[in-house]
Amino acid sequence: MKKIAFLLLLLVSFASIQAQVMNPAKWQTKIEKKSDTEFIITWDGIVEDDWHMYSQYTAEGGPLPTEFVYNNIDGNYELIGDAKESETKTVYNDIFEVDETYFVGPVKLVQEIKLINPDTPNIQVEMEYQVCKDVCISQSNLFVYDLKTLVSKEVKNFEEASIDQAETKDVVKSEKLADENIKIAPKTEDRSVWGIFIWSFLGGFAALLTPCVFPMIPMTVSFFTKQSKTKAKGIRNAITYGLSIIVIYVVLGLIVTKIFGADALNALSTNVWFNVIFFGILIVFAASFLGAFEIMLPNSWANKVDRQADRGGLIGIFFMALALAIVSFSCTGPIVGTLLVEAAAKGGTAPLIGMLGFSLALALPFMLFAMFPGWLNSMPRSGGWMNTVKVSLGFLELALAFKFLSNADLVLQKHWLEREVFLAIWIAVFGAWAIYLFGKIQLPHDSKIERISVGRLFMALLVSTFTIYMIPGLWGAPLKLISGFPPPMTYSESPYGVGGKGGNGSTADFSSLPEGAKLGAHDLIAFTDYQQGLEYAKSVNKPILLDFTGFACVNCRKMEDYVWSDPSILTMLKNDVVLISLYVDDKKELPENEQYISETTGKKIKTIGNKWSDFQIEKYHANAQPYYVILDAEENRLAEPIGYTPDAEEYKMWLESGLKK
Structure with a gap:
């Protein structure tokens, strides 16, 4: 009976071990x-x-x-x-x-x-x-x-x-x-459909505050309320007008999607020439907003649409909405163009969703003010502030343009627009915007101001703060607020990453590193060869943190960025253990005399990554990363291995439990 129980226990243990090999x-x-x-x-x-x-x-x-x-x-x-x-x-x-x-x-x-x-x-x-x-x-x-x-x-x-x-x-x-098919896309807060919708809605709201659109609100609402025989009809006509605006822009998004195709838009956004061309287009849009010239559709288009609007009825209202789209193009065109470019990076139905968000923001005020005309009295008057909004959009367009140029440079790996140069350009652009908001710069269509409003002052302070925030990025600060916009920290003028020899803001000296070690995340000294790390651990009499990782492992990077960065954990990693990071996806080929057939899987082990993956399976019956093992210098386990553990406190407790042994 004891033998049977022992065999059952052995089988259960074996099954639990093998279950880790996923x-x-x-x-x-x-x-x-x-x-x-x-x-x-x-x-x-x-x-x-x-x-x-x-x-x-x-x-x-x-x-x-x-x-x-x-x-x-x-x-x-x-x-x-x-x-x-x-x-x-x-x-x-x-x-x-x-x-x-x-x-x-x-x-x-x-x-x-x-x-x-x-x-x-x-x-x-x-x-x-x-x-x-x-x-x-x-x-x-x-x-x-x-x-x-x-x-x-x-x-x-x-x-x-x-x-x-x-x-x-x-x-x-x-x-x-x-x-050119490398997909490097500008980051938004959320690349989901809702993210595209929200950013487009904000873009529509910004267009609403421009001098081409804002003055049209009271004029249009007054037209519907005065020309309609009853209040209910006036509201109905205004709602029809707003829905017509939505239809016009959604149809535009539908046309863009239909012409290029849902998948083609995404592929196009990854193309070098696409990014270079849209860099040029956004520079033109920015120059227009800054007052260099006006981008306008032919006057004949507006005249023909105006004649159709005189017909009255639902068709007439639709053509009034179309007339607004044409007449306001000099203000809305650059915003719509930018949103369509951004939506193209998402692909699928994103242009359609983007135009829905934009047009909804544009149409809602016309409908709401028609329903509640008393609100018109609380609207700010038209004035120079609208040109300030337009110029501010110009600075934003200018900054965004360099993201597209950066995309092309990253694809070509020319290192023309490395992280420091990109940040310097953005600091200059946003710094100039702050100076403009403080009233120290005047552009062609600005009216002379004797004093700035409280709202403009607050905006100037916000832009100034953002500008100052970016400056430390020139010396290696991660700048998490704009993560995804500048080139990555490894794409910099410094040969080992931003900040000097150590990368990631460090100035560590490589000459002091043990043989076979390199500086990894947070300038941790890490061995990438097990035997070398083991010998070093024995020489310094320290335990080993064995880190099975991968260059392309998302959650490995999350652990390094959000868990290892915890000060108490980082102190232990730097002072109390010898870190050995084994990359299972390293594609470098082993010398021919070191290649072999795995006794565990029967597969050909021909790369460094194959070797460490096979080592993980053979020693620990696991094949997933990240995977962490604490060993003493004699290779005895000091704690049960763990995988992805995003809770820093839990990971710290696990690390401490191993070190106590």
Whole structure:
């Protein structure tokens, strides 16, 4: 009985250990013959709920894209285009400051292949991908397709496939993503549909306060209330007028989406030339708002629409709304153009949603003042303040323009607009805006002011504060308030990141680092080789914090940014442990004599990342990152390993419990 109990306990323990080796994506694959020389390979994957598997076309600098590696060293076949994908979704990742694209629902990938050598016996392809939830898992699956029998199988052991991966030099990758397809998008508070709507609504409100639109409110409302025989009819006409404004701008968003296509807009926004062209357009918009010239539609358009507005009735009211859109174009055009560009970065129906938000803000005052005409008496009078609003929008357009130029530079990696230069430009722009609001600069359409209002003073102080806030960013301050707008801290003039040799604002000296160590997050000394770190820990008689991480691991970065930054935790990491960070997605190839077949998984271990991933599975029966282990210098565990732990207090308690032992 004791033996049976012992066996049951052993089985339960083994099952609990193996459960840590996660495999959230399950695959079925097949090969079909299209013609004598053409074949179609299909992969159907089911990804568990709440896990994300990333597209072939997700942005560089973020999570790892799905990738196919073909063992085609003899050139026996060629790929026909890229692998086609099922539905994907693109959202902004504020940790990596890029857009990430992942699959929605079941994953389907289809690749067409054309034979060059008709005697080719089989096709062997390795699929590499990453899936993430609270942790990230990098996977590699090997598939073999028999071209004679059309039998396909997923090979669990690399030796069974008779593939010498170390000799595969002429690798054909299905991912042929050009540099211009790198998705680096300007950040908003929320890249969701609601985020686009809210920002567009605020843009419509800003347009409402410009000299082209604001004076039209009392004139238009008075027209409806005086011309209508009853108050109810006047309200009805004003509501029709407001709804017509909404229809006009929503139709504009619909046209933009229809012409370019929902997906094309997103792809367009990642293009170098797109960003350069819109940099130029926004500079023109900014110059117009600052008073250099007026951007106007042809007068003949306004005259024709005015004649139609005289017809009366619902059609006449609609043409009155169209006349407002045309006449006010010099003020609303730059805002609408900017919003459409921003919406293009989101893709999908974002231009439609953006125009709904913009037009709603523009239309509501006309409807509300018609319902409550007494409110007109409380409206501020038209005056020079409206030009101040317009000029302020010009400064904002000017600042935003350089974000698009920065996007293009990041894609090309030319280092023309590095972080320090970008911040210097923004400091100059917002500084000039503050000086303007204080009344020290006058622009062409400004009226002379003898004193500034309290509202303008408060705005000047706010812009001045923001300008001063950005200045420390020149020396490495993270500037979290504008995270995503400037280039990342690693894209700077300093060879090791902003702030000097250590990066991240540090001036640490690399010459004092132990052999094999480097400065990581928060200038922590970290070893990236287990043996080197272990030997150093023995020499200094300190315990080890083993950090299984990844360059493309989102939650690894969150842990570093929001948990390791806690002063009490950071002190322990700097003084009480030897940090060994093992990157499981490091693509650098191992020397050929160090490559091997894993005894645990049967897979070919050919890169540094493969080595540390296999080490994690073999030693700790886990394959997810982040994953933390506390060891003494003799490699004994001092606490149970943990994964993603966003609660800093909980992580601190875990760290302290290990160190006490």
